[in-house]
Amino acid sequence: MLQLLRLVPFCGRNYNIIELGPKGTGKSHIYSEFSPHGILVSGGEVTVAKLFVNNSTGKIGLVGYWDVVAFDEFAGKKKRADKALVDIMKNYMANKSFSRGIETLGAEVSMAFVGNTQHTVPYMLKHADLFDDLPEQYHDSAFLDRVHFYLPGWEVDIIRGEMFSNGYGFVVDYLAEILRSLRNHDFSDRYQEHFTLSSDISTRDSDGIHKTFSGLMKILFPEGEATKEEIQGNTPLCYRRAQTGQRSAHAYRFHLR
Template sequence: MNELEEKIKRAFGEVAVNKGLALRHEVARLPRFISEYLISKYCAAYPDRETAFSKLAEVVAENFPEPKDKDRVLYKLKRLGIVHLMDEFKVSIDLKRNLYLLHIPCLQIYGALADEGIVRKFERTLSGMWGLGTLEYRPDLPENMDETIWPILLIDIEPFQVYNIDLRGFIENRQKFTLNEWIDLLITTIGLNPNAYSQRQKLLQLARLIPLIEGNVNLMELGPRATGKTYLYRNLSHYTRIYSGGAISPARLFFDARLRLVGDIATHDLVAFDEVSRIRFTNPDEMAGKLKDFMVDGFFERGTLKRAHSGCSLVFLGNIEKEEGIPTKEIRYALPDIMQDSAFLDRIHGLLPGWEMPKIMKSEEHLAQGIGLAADYFAEIIHEMRKESFRDIINTHVEFGDNFTIRDENAVRKLASGLIKLLF
């Protein structure tokens, strides 16, 4: 352990973790913010590291099935009456039928049931919560059920990510580090090796976090494959939603008028559109209008939902090849037609030059092996920091030239506020 790692341990205690352990195959299928939580838990329970990983591997193998194992799990549930599953459980409320509907992603089940007591105790299940759930087979459904309801009831859950967040303590600990030390700590925390990146590349990596720490930021990043664009958003925080190609509807993104349910923009801190050139919208004209409206000030409406607001940030990720360090074609051609409109591009607050990022080719070279902050802890910190604003500081110390439009000024304030939160 080097001097900086010892300093991190002294300052942050139990939330300072060995990031290299999350690379082990036993937990490779889990998002990093979950694997690091479980590793810390099992290493604390079993002082011998190999014993801890052996126990953890058994739990993951038994309780986190792959989609192909769905029938095996359902057979076990029917035979035993109860199964335990590790997943991100999400509850939605059906007022017409007075039901708490449960989504079980690992089984691709959207119409199971949740006990009301679970929802009261853990309201985070309404936006999605990772945990070890106890599912009970309930073949005798009440009369208000129909064939769309699965006879499965969530009767208990042991939640993951259960830190008591002390934001003031985090800010005080920041003052114990120099700026360069802090940057290296953050780079390690997001799972990368700071020694593999230049100072500019480190700052560009951290700029990817701005939409997570600052509300209503619209960011675009174009660059080659395998530079970690999607990896960060998928593995750092459970407050994100990623669309990877395919069709997206206004109902899914904004509001489903039929089910009277708000979409992902209303329930997440960040929605990322990965491989934007392959994204298809089921109603392009409606989607284009609603996206552009939302990107101005965070307000949206659809059907019976009037003038709703969300602080959700939007990130648009696209692949573009480079030659001698620069893109091989004009960047707008990496975007779908709906996003090539100048009115849409004017609403983007920042363009990250992903072509400046090196490809992540070798884990021992590019991925973190040392001490950083636990991903789930850091995700909660930056989630809380979204409530803070440093725009007044920017207004006091920054003077905009005559060539800046109002949108330009707003973009600078948002991006600078996010970077100030991250770095200082």
């Protein structure tokens, strides 16, 4: 299920996901090699002009050309991020639009942030939080609240030789086009016939649940039909910080009841 979650940005518009974990699990590879409609920004650093729009030339940036923009090596406490970039990114992730100068523009690109953790989960929970390795400018509740899913990279198997198939499989370009066509569909309400969300869940968290559920439905049940048991099994384990200002983070299950 966690491996499949990496595909959700390719079949969902304006979906924001972050994956932090150990090396060697293939988190960068999926965004660089899987689809011709996604791009991996190496080093995790990009300028406002390159990502959104260049005020000098008026040329649109990466958000105007790709379905998915992934930021590789996003983690790193010593990295410095441009505050203007962080601010405009937060606005885009929340409103699907950005403003540079006098014009407001919209885009549908999904964003993925991937990076390596330096410590074990028990260490992070005891001494800091699950976002401890992020640059200071991104270790911000306003930014983190706009991320729809935290993929726990430490739960993904490290890639080993025996995992590779010797038989036939899908041509990735073919599969990528299927997922791109599914961006036009919305399956976020397909659970409502059987379940309701807990009233304790905030609006932003419910948005994350809806987008993640819709994406997994598209991947697992692209015809849009599933049984109650299949829908219940499609409800993922989501990791969220309760408050980024706390010394310890806790992860809890977003559940349907």
